[in-house]
Amino acid sequence: MKKFDRERVLLAVAGPVIALAVAFVLSAIVLIASGKNPIEPFVLMFEQAGFSDVQVRIVNQASMYYIAALAVAIGFRMNLFNIGVDGQYQLAAMVAAIVGAHADLPAVLQIPLLLLTAMFTGAFWAGIAGVLKVTRGVSEVVATIMLNAIATSLIVYMWRPDVFGVKIGNNSTTGVMHESGWIPGIDMGAAGEIHGLLILAALLGVGYWIVLNRTRFGFDLRASGASESAAAASGVDPKRMVLSAMLLSGAVAGLAGLPMLLGDTHTYSLNFPKGVGFLGIGIALLGRNSPVGIAFAALLWAWLDKASPELDFHGFDKEIAVIMQGLIVLSVVVAYEAVREWGLRRQQRRVGAELAAGLALGAAGNGGDADGGNPDNTQKEVAAR
Template sequence: MKKFDKDRLILALGGPALAIVVAVALTSVVLLASGSNPVQPYALMAEYAVHSDIQVLIVNQAGTYYLAALAVAVGFRMNLFNIGVDGQYRLAAMVAALAGASVALPKPLHILLIVVVAMLVGAFWAGVAGILKTTRGVSEVVSTIMLNAIATSVVAYLILPAQFGEQRGNNLTTGEIPESGWFPGIDLGAAGEIYGFVVVAALCGVLYWLILNRTRFGFDLRATGASESAAIASGVDAKRMVLTSMLISGAVAGLTGMPVLLGDSHTYSLDFPVGVGFMGITVALLGRNHPVGMALGALLIAFLEKASSTLDYNGYEKEIATIMQGLIVMAVVISYESVRRYGLRRQQQKVGEELAAEAAAAGGTDPKNRKEVSA
């Protein structure tokens, strides 16, 4: 049992650890090739992240990335590659901002309305890809990429002043959500305020784990993702699971914009964060679709993004952090494949040892010293 636990630990932590080590090593090579110190940038970012206000920024950013990663992970566990989280999140945030700015309700109801609208829009947009896959066999990779582009155009159209937007200087917005629609945060004084929706993100991670590991639906989802034919043979409706998974993934993607919308900007504008959905793919891969692993991955990516701003003031390009993020994605694929092959070899080795032990016992041979018992 102890040996089994050790192997599980190696398989669980080996991939992310190897990915980070490889990414750091390759980034150091890039720094050396450019004539820069290969160690000092990491020290500068670590020193910068010690400040409490930067830590608040990291936590806030990590909350957004974590929700995006959860949305991606739901698809991954179903063996679906939902690349459309970014489009689903932006369209949901804009429509939710429009809904929130157009009504006046008591605080709990106002917040609930905005959140529900965001989830419904995200689920609807992801559901389009789900329907195309289940009825026409269209790959979700292709359809979600196309839907990202369509979502960008839809958002650009709806935010025009001639439609539902407002002109504010050189920016276009959906109008500000009244204070009754603001989600209360955690005030840390001079350090700033942690978005209250970060707590909701953490609760979503707990719910994600419970559903996948403690419910029949979660078992069916994982079983269908592992082997669709086997799941069908056991009575699972694979097409329904595909559509349901895409709807859930889109609903969680709709929540991704809520930390910023309800905790900071209180409006959707042209400078609303973009690329969050794609960063969610990185975090989900890095965390191996596990809620704790994705939380650590979100914190790492947020740290690289926020702490890299100090590099500009110390003679280094802040794009170093961007290079590292890209290398992490590449290293994740390589390291996970290496860990997977190691796991297969360990399983084969264990099976061989067990078979040898059984054969030795059946033949009257001691498997340790291989001494045959005399007749």
Template sequence: MKKFDKERVLLAVAGPVIALVAAVALTSIVLLASGKNPFEPYSLMLEQATYSDIQVLIINQASMYYIAALAVAIGFRMNLFNIGVDGQYRLAAMMTAVVGAHLALPSFLQIPALMLVAMLTGAMWAGIAGVLKVTRGVSEVVATIMLNAIATSVIGYLTLSDKFGVQLGNNMTTGVMKKSGWFPGINLGSDVGEIYGLVFLAILMGVLYWLVLNRTRFGFDLRATGASETAAAASGVDAKKMVLTAMLISGAVAGLSGLPLLLGDAHTYSLTFPTGLGFTAITIALLGRNSPVGIAFAALLIAFLDKASPALDYATPVAYEKEIATIMQGLIVFAVVISYEAVRVWGLRRQQKQVGEELAAAAANNNSPKEVAAR
């Protein structure tokens, strides 16, 4: 591996590592300030990760986080902040559940149809923000935040009993989906649980994300437009079209993020369906630096914090608040922003120093700066 490549890898890894270490250190300070042991919570959570049932929960949760984070990352690559992934994912899950409860097709048709409904719903909801941005100049941040709130109201309206709502016990749901739409998983036994079958969809989407961004003309245009709309336009790229396309794709991916749970376990949409997934995905995309591999590790980390932290409530002789994990997640966001900027500045200064050394060497050898640049 060349020296340049080694430095690039170092810069890529340094940001998340510094962020994680800083988050742990700051969380330990919070624990000390509250009179608690600053190390025991981590050992308790790490112990939870050794149990098979917790591992299954982590993998299942990470699959949803991963898909949602890919949706966020697509926007980031385009220099768009799609903060509406949560609304897109929930509305898509609700519409998919409604269709799944009323449509009865063979499994090989039912499951693709449900996935298509989820993608179209998510794309449509994100597309509203995209259209507003390219036609009226409305910030996608403002538009998607408002659309999150509207999605909540739309879901509440459509799940009324005189619409698509079905009362199951004390919970208002969309009704149980037809079994032909249930996606089989990997059953590891009653004591361990079942890994969602759509975990493999998350893996496939990660591979497709990398291939499209790095091996296609569309991916190049998307990254070029995100880096500089003016430069991209000068090379013949329609910046507005790319913005709208990126929002549509981001929304379509977001729509799929709820399907591992919906088709693999819940089989209905209800008031207990997870919320906040899209906001957690922003943290994961940032921590993973928009890389499919980095996002995978970040998704597993955040899923681990989610599923291992409840054990803190039952620790003996001193119980710890499970909100410690939430504090860590929040601190990770701050640490990510600060550490990435610090690493970027350090890398820039290092490059400037290397150029200065090469220019000095060129002057000593009577070479012109143009000859140095040509090398």
């Protein structure tokens, strides 16, 4: 059935393309409304993407975005909204930094230790929300938002010099990590270094795909996301699934800060990037929860981030990039839903047509019933309101 495969690719690409086009147009309208040239900023930003040092910065930034977005996507695949990736990765990075500053093992042990510490911290933090959900029915959205706030306070507390903090000038840090936990970058000459843990991001992407598409656990997870009731009837324990997905999502989230921590800063300070978890939500949406899609989306986001500062030098506000990111998220949600529904209807029509033309695999001559394949019930509900 080559046709349907091609169709799937078409549908997969149509959503992002429409969303991006709409977002570009809307951003241009914003620029026009503020009396600026609507095209020039984009030209400038595209030029930026040509410089090798900007490219390195984009890739480094994207590696963090990618991991954070994967963490969000794991939740999305089973209809869990882990808004708490932000708190999870920050807390995990801090704890890893503290362990890295105090433990000093050989690199072969030190690095796995730090990775595990981060994963465990992230999983623990997300797991709190998971436990609350399965035992008390607390919405994971509310719980993870609250946990973000608590994580922020906890981080500030741990920065106190009498706890784990080390003051360097005006900056609060966790002290410099032992070198055995540093991960060397990939040297790009004058352009700088690409974080060594970029490889980890890539491996996580591959692992994500394999787990979801090639394991029993992944099938159960996807089934739970597609239809909770059908999954339960098929034998998935919904509570256990919620908890496992939350733990897994948190563990991956915990890794999001490490490319930078182990590859560049070697300490968790006030300058450590914040908000990556929230950006990950938009990136996972744009990437349609697919590992390849998320990679493109992460690069796009990183490009908007790293190319936009240049705008300030040309009389534009670099915030146009932020506006653009916001518009992309908005149009993505609308465009995907529209494309999804359109695709479903289109396929139903085509299946109907092909059956009518006698192309069925089975024998010929069945009509089906009026109640059958059309997802009319939901439509009825909506229309009736």
